[in-house]
Amino acid sequence: MKKSFNKIKVKRSPKRGFYDKETVYKILDQNFICQVAFVYDGYPVIIPTIYGRLKNNIYLHGSPVSRMLQTLEKGNPISINVTQVDGIVLARSAFHHSLNYQSVTIFGNAIVVDNEIERMKVLEIISNQIIPDRWDEVRLPNKKELKATQILKIEISEASAKIRKGPPIDDKKDYNLPIWAGVVPINKSFGNPISDLELKQSVSIPKSVLALIKKNN
Amino acid sequence: MKKSFNKIKVKRSPKRGFYDKETVYKILDQNFICQVAFVYDGYPVIIPTIYGRLKNNIYLHGSPVSRMLQTLEKGNPISINVTQVDGIVLARSAFHHSLNYQSVTIFGNAIVVDNEIERMKVLEIISNQIIPDRWDEVRLPNKKELKATQILKIEISEASAKIRKGPPIDDKKDYNLPIWAGVVPINKSFGNPISDLELKQSVSIPKSVLALIKKNN
Numbered sequence: 001m002k003k004s005f006n007k008i009k010v011k012r013s014p015k016r017g018f019y020d021k022e023t024v025y026k027i028l029d030q031n032f033i034c035q036v037a038f039v040y041d042g043y044p045v046i047i048p049t050i051y052g053r054l055k056n057n058i059y060l061h062g063s064p065v066s067r068m069l070q071t072l073e074k075g076n077p078i079s080i081n082v083t084q085v086d087g088i089v090l091a092r093s094a095f096h097h098s099l100n101y102q103s104v105t106i107f108g109n110a111i112v113v114d115n116e117i118e119r120m121k122v123l124e125i126i127s128n129q130i131i132p133d134r135w136d137e138v139r140l141p142n143k144k145e146l147k148a149t150q151i152l153k154i155e156i157s158e159a160s161a162k163i164r165k166g167p168p169i170d171d172k173k174d175y176n177l178p179i180w181a182g183v184v185p186i187n188k189s190f191g192n193p194i195s196d197l198e199l200k201q202s203v204s205i206p207k208s209v210l211a212l213i214k215k216n217n
Numbered sequence: 218m219k220k221s222f223n224k225i226k227v228k229r230s231p232k233r234g235f236y237d238k239e240t241v242y243k244i245l246d247q248n249f250i251c252q253v254a255f256v257y258d259g260y261p262v263i264i265p266t267i268y269g270r271l272k273n274n275i276y277l278h279g280s281p282v283s284r285m286l287q288t289l290e291k292g293n294p295i296s297i298n299v300t301q302v303d304g305i306v307l308a309r310s311a312f313h314h315s316l317n318y319q320s321v322t323i324f325g326n327a328i329v330v331d332n333e334i335e336r337m338k339v340l341e342i343i344s345n346q347i348i349p350d351r352w353d354e355v356r357l358p359n360k361k362e363l364k365a366t367q368i369l370k371i372e373i374s375e376a377s378a379k380i381r382k383g384p385p386i387d388d389k390k391d392y393n394l395p396i397w398a399g400v401v402p403i404n405k406s407f408g409n410p411i412s413d414l415e416l417k418q419s420v421s422i423p424k425s426v427l428a429l430i431k432k433n434n
Binding site for chain 1: 228229250252253254255256259260261262263264265267279280283284294295296297298300302304305307308309310311312314316318320322324340344347348351352354355356357358359362365366384385391392394395396397398399400401402403404405406407408409410411412413414415416417419420421422423426429430
């Protein structure tokens with residue numbers, strides 16, 4: 001298996017472009033929300049949704065009557081973006097202000113996953129993308145729910161990552177200005193779990209939630 | 218001025234759809250990253266970028282040679298999405314797992330902002346969207362930098378918000394299962410500012426950064 005993707009060339013700030021699978025997978029794996037764009041009736045449509053990654057595939061799911069899934073399952077071109085913002089970059093000049101971020105863009109086409117064993121596996125992958133091991137704790141999908149779930153697979157054939165990190169880069173002469181410059185990190189963290197009021201008192205917070213909170217906070 | 222937008226109807230989970238300006242503006246104002254989708258050569262393209270809102274307009278900026286800006290300045294249809302994830306919703310059933318989120322989708326067309334006074338004002342708005350009052354502390358754009366900056370305005374004519382909040386909603390019979398259910402809040406917070414190593418020792422952390430951190434942490 002080749003280790004790099006076909007290049008969707010990063011045109012603005014090309015030094016920030018990465019095309020290797022390791023970088024692309026890492027960014028995909030540390031997030032779970034993507035934005036999906038497709039063309040509908042000549043117009044661009046953009047919809048946020050959750051995804052799962054396994055090997056070189058992205059999986060989306062939703063209702064079979066979803067306009068997005070109905071459009072994509074015809075094999076129409078799809079563009080997917082995942083963006084994580086890591087910090088605000090404050091320069092001495094307004095012009096050189098920036099963000100630190102990690103972003104992946106994928107172009108491809110979707111196909112329907114229709115094998116029932118594969119479908120169940122994919123739902124587990126999507127679930128794990130958000131909260132690992134939760135799948136083992138819950139009431140699994142029944143036939144009716146599976147019928148109400150469409151699953152699409154997009155092979156990651158064309159992909160690029162774009163990353164900015166580190167301090168601001170100012171014009172040489174601006175370094176002498178008495179203006180503060182640096183980075184304000186943006187962190188994602190989890191708050192204390194809020195138990196459902198309808199919960200039986202005997203049910204304690206499960207392993208999956210404890211592990212998630214411990215890992216990320 | 219009418220208080221509601223032309224409806225881009227929220228088709229999936231229509232109860233989560235909102236079309237009033239107050240709701241749309243609130244979500245836009247508490248974020249600064251959007252995803253822009255447009256059609257290029259028949260294909261959907263999606264690009265994350267920062268934005269600013271003033272009144273009923275969204276402003277984008279970038280290099281005049283940016284493919285996105287060059288496509289959009291022709292007046293091609295544009296779709297913009299802003300999504301903020303507030304929590305993971307854990308149900309007793311896999312099927313009813315969800316996210317709490319606030320999302321806005323806008324359809325429209327861009328026009329170029331070419332008045333120099335308005336351009337400078339828009340750059341301040343975009344800057345303030347990320348970190349209020351930073352504009353007053355920095356070295357402002359010079360002629361060369363302004364020439365290297367294209368600014369587009371999109372009137373928010375068609376827009377919708379989609380919001381999910383609150384506890385999981387399970388099937389009635391599942392409430393008896395001994396499975397934990399609830400919400401794990403996702404919080405965005407700012408870390409300690411990291412001063413640029415090239416900074417003069419005499420420059421302390423500015424008001425804008427202190428206020429940002431105080432407000433959000």
